[in-house]
Amino acid sequence: MCTEGASDHWVVGTESPPPAPVGKRYCKCYAQASKLLKSAFAAMTALKSPSPKAIRPDINWLDLPWLVFLAGLAILPPLWEVHKQLVLAALAAVQLSESWMVRRDPKRGPTYAVALKLLLATVLIDHTGELSINSSYYPIYYLPVITAALYFSPLVTLLWTLLASAAYSSYLLPALEEYSLDASGFTILAIRIFFFFLVAMVVNRVVVESRRQSRSYQLLAEQLTETNRQLERAQAETRRSERLAALGQLTAGLAHEIRNPLGIIKGSAEMLGQKVANTNPLAAELAGYISSEVNRLSALVSRFLTFARPLQPELALQDLASSLDRSLKAVQDQWHGEPVLVQRDLPAGLPLVLMDATLCEQVFVNLIQNAFEAMSDAGGGGTLRLRVATANSNGRDGIEVTMQDSGPGIPPALREQIFNPFVTTKSAGVGLGLSIVSQIMDEHHGTIRLLDDTGAGAGFVLYFPLAPDGDPSAEANAL
Numbered sequence: 001m002c003t004e005g006a007s008d009h010w011v012v013g014t015e016s017p018p019p020a021p022v023g024k025r026y027c028k029c030y031a032q033a034s035k036l037l038k039s040a041f042a043a044m045t046a047l048k049s050p051s052p053k054a055i056r057p058d059i060n061w062l063d064l065p066w067l068v069f070l071a072g073l074a075i076l077p078p079l080w081e082v083h084k085q086l087v088l089a090a091l092a093a094v095q096l097s098e099s100w101m102v103r104r105d106p107k108r109g110p111t112y113a114v115a116l117k118l119l120l121a122t123v124l125i126d127h128t129g130e131l132s133i134n135s136s137y138y139p140i141y142y143l144p145v146i147t148a149a150l151y152f153s154p155l156v157t158l159l160w161t162l163l164a165s166a167a168y169s170s171y172l173l174p175a176l177e178e179y180s181l182d183a184s185g186f187t188i189l190a191i192r193i194f195f196f197f198l199v200a201m202v203v204n205r206v207v208v209e210s211r212r213q214s215r216s217y218q219l220l221a222e223q224l225t226e227t228n229r230q231l232e233r234a235q236a237e238t239r240r241s242e243r244l245a246a247l248g249q250l251t252a253g254l255a256h257e258i259r260n261p262l263g264i265i266k267g268s269a270e271m272l273g274q275k276v277a278n279t280n281p282l283a284a285e286l287a288g289y290i291s292s293e294v295n296r297l298s299a300l301v302s303r304f305l306t307f308a309r310p311l312q313p314e315l316a317l318q319d320l321a322s323s324l325d326r327s328l329k330a331v332q333d334q335w336h337g338e339p340v341l342v343q344r345d346l347p348a349g350l351p352l353v354l355m356d357a358t359l360c361e362q363v364f365v366n367l368i369q370n371a372f373e374a375m376s377d378a379g380g381g382g383t384l385r386l387r388v389a390t391a392n393s394n395g396r397d398g399i400e401v402t403m404q405d406s407g408p409g410i411p412p413a414l415r416e417q418i419f420n421p422f423v424t425t426k427s428a429g430v431g432l433g434l435s436i437v438s439q440i441m442d443e444h445h446g447t448i449r450l451l452d453d454t455g456a457g458a459g460f461v462l463y464f465p466l467a468p469d470g471d472p473s474a475e476a477n478a479l
């Protein structure tokens, strides 16, 4: 179609075109192309492009066939047109550095790549035909068009294709100075331009579709990760239950063995106390101590058993602040470590809470004991702040107890685990305290949470709802 024969030319005329000096023609077409590019450039960079990393691999081994095809073009006529060869070499360089450009500047890299290819395509057309508009190399415009389709949204791809079509059509102007454009010539030009758009849209469609698919895969992967996380949590819960079940068996056996001798010790101490009540008051007092300590031990064994077995709290409306006060006294009475200053903010007259006082005292004792131990272990005592106040959680009224100590705080690695059984940092610790606490809070339909690490010691917040829902027996007990 683009041979020298006049009948094959779709821009036809009566005269042969005067051969323009090569340098002059080059400058002219360069000026045309750069003018067009300049105006489009600013508009295109302003439009947001999708992340190109998702589309192009880092190591682009597909560039090798590219080079082979460009070399193929280089050995086709016009063979001795140095500008053509230079432009092909420049196209190869742009292609090879495209991934690098895009990586280096993901926002503007694709724009640079498309603009350079468009510019080089326009220059190539100018050096591959007597009449540039007739050049057989016009499909070179597919390069910028397809590159734009790979990186940009459909609208921006259309704009780039429009620009490529304008750049190509601009060669019509110098040709029309010498020739006229007949109907079939116009048709051929229109067909070529429509193909630019067709290719751009087809490639862009594929790319958009693959982006959509990769997004849905990503979503699926996120869902799978979340499911996996839930599964891991469930497995951890199961492991914890298994450990608790094993512990239950152990405690049941131990309790049986310990309770019998305890019963004998208690009975003997009481008998001894009665026998020497009148003759030896000191011995009677000591027997009383033995008896009360045995009671405490029995209670402990029972608590240990209740930890392993389902709790059955006996809920009744109680004053939480006074329960906390009693627990504090119990810990202080038997505390032999560094002196601890306790700041209490326990207002009177707060609403009563449905609670099992014994279990809740166990909660408070465990937490206060932990705080005392942590501050004492850190050396030099410290301050424990206790605060009780009304609170609202998820629309439910309740009472909140805040305990904040000035100790070393909970190590970050432990924060997730401290409510699990057997997690302890103490050489003589069992690691059951906080898991019992969390179990008791569950029974009260309450919550326990660790305050954020502010570097000022450990802080726990307990929330007790005023009227636990879903537990009619509890409300019945309270009446």
Ligand SMILES: Nc1ncnc2c1ncn2[C@@H]1O[C@H](COP(=O)(O)OP(=O)(O)O)[C@@H](O)[C@H]1O
Pocket: 366, 370, 371, 374, 405, 407, 408, 409, 410, 411, 414, 418, 423, 424, 425, 426, 428, 429, 430, 431, 432, 433, 434, 435, 458
């Ligand atoms: N107030 C606190 N300050 C610092 N660490 C704490 C505090 N309370 C609990 N911990 C940490 O949580 C761990 C678990 O506590 P707990 O379940 O009561 O078991 P135990 O007291 O037998 O170690 C403790 O060993 C300690 O490391």
Ligand SMILES: [Mg+2]
Pocket: 366, 369, 370, 433, 434
């Ligand atoms: Mg403890």
